[in-house]
Amino acid sequence: MDAVHAQGIWIAESLQLSTTAYEQTWLFASHMGDPKAAFLLMFPLTYFFNRRTGVAVVWVAAITEWLNLVFKWILFGERPYWWMKESRLFEKNPPQLQQFPSTCETGPGSPSGHVMVTAAVWWVMVSSLASSIHSRTGSKLAAAVPYLFYSLVLVAVGLSRIFILAHFPHQVIGGLLAGKTHHHAREHIQN
Structure with a gap:
């Protein structure tokens, strides 16, 4: 795992x-x-525009946040800032890294809760918006725009967590997969 973590430090x-x-x-x-x-x-923004979607947002956020804590208890996962100091792999060739107030988050890091919750919650909002756009315009292209925006938001949040050294890249990917899996499971249960 040290090789994966070291590669994550160089990516950051x-x-x-x-x-x-x-x-x-x-x-x-x-x-x-x-x-x-x-x-x-x-939640409040979505609830203002569509009560049903707003309620779904708050439930998905609560359940996803709980699942993220369970996954962190099971998977644990190092945090880049602390791992880099404890591993001593970089004593001879230290990376040029900048710290931020959120860099020194404590607690388990895998999977990224920021990415996991964002993936699940934003999916609820985006799929509702896309459905509304499609029903009003009949255009699949116009309905695809919210999904493009969703992808950009996920990339930005994921890269931001790596940038500030809160997570390793594999933890961000884990959060993305767990968040997307959670919303797909919810959709399957509803159907």
Whole structure:
């Protein structure tokens, strides 16, 4: 696992060095991907426009956040900042990494809760919006636009978590897969 973690550190360094100009964008994306945003921002906003979707958002957020905690208890997962210090693999060749206030998050890191909750909650909102657009316009192309936006949000949140050293890349991918699996399971149960 040390090789996967070490590669993740080098990926984070490369991301930080190549996208320094977008630091504020990454910090904003990480903030918007916080599971608290699902409850404090996405739920009320969605509920205002569509009560049924709003209720679904709050339930999906709560269940996904709970599942994320269960997965973290089982999988544990190191955090990049702490692992890098404890591993001592970088004493001779330390990476050029910048720290942020959220860099030093404590607790298990796998899977990324920011990405997992964002993937599940935003899917509820986006699929509802796409369905509404399709029923009003009849255009599959117009209905695809929310899904494109969904993909961009997930990429931004995932990269932001790597950029600030809160997660390794494999933890972000794990959060994405767990969040998408959760919303697919919910859809299957509803049908």
